[in-house]
Amino acid sequence: MHPISLKDIRSSFINATRSEAAKLTPPTNLESLDWDSLDFLGWRDEKMPLRGYLVVPTTQGLSGILLRAPEGDARKNRAVLCELCRDVFSKEDVLLWVARRAGQSGRDGNTVGTLICADFICSSNVRREPPANEIHPDPTLVVQRQVGEMRERTEKFLLRVQQQ
Template sequence: MQPISAQKIRSSFLNASRSEASRLNLPKNFDSLDWENLEILGWRDPKMPLRGYLVFPADDGTVTSVLLRAPEGGARKNRSVLCELCRAVHAKNDVFLWVARRAGQSGRDGNTVGTLICADFLCSANVRVEPPKNEINPDPAAVVAQRIEGLKERTQLFLDKVRGG
């Protein structure tokens, strides 16, 4: 991912008002992010821990962002949960059902869409964990490349649902 300015992020939200976008708190490490190793940028608002943000730059250079809400009390399952974006399996407290208002009138009418996402949005790091080399995965780098593409595709599908598609 190429570096994205705070202004571009604030202007790219599908489901947040201008005032909500202008008040968002950027991640503490925003100025030192490792942009080259990110396919998505996500973070929890340090001042409002139930609020999250997801930023996705498409291959055509456009940036799409969504405002998300986590459930009160975190995850409530007694089993491991699969993140729908990176497909990494985590303990019950590491994945939340993040919910986004739909874009446009549908969202203003109260319609939402949700998906299971890593609680701290570490999906880009998760897909980069190389599996051990074996008969099933003879080329770990190829597996990582497939995971990265899968993360991008699934993120775009979720954003399309927020958009109303």
């Protein structure tokens, strides 16, 4: 994705109030991120650890989603796959993140949930090249496919949040 600023981030949210967007803690390394290897920007709020953010570039511009993690470490789960990267090798925790729906539906209390890597490392997961084998002789093609599929799944999640 293209580099984005904190101002871009704050104005991108489709399911957060102005004050929620204003209060968010930006990712610490925003200035030094390797944007080329990111399909979206996702991070946990350092000061409010139950909050996470996903900012997705789309053809209509940036769409930010405010997410809530379940309370308590008991819900951390390594036995399930992240719905975005579907990485089977990662040892990172996967959490059921819940997003308020956009617009009136969200104000009425409707939410959607999805499993996402606890620290949103999905873009790097899908870029890990598998060893070449007979079925997949070219690891870079596998990575390309994984990246494409993850973008599609991210878009679908975004649509679920936008649905009224």
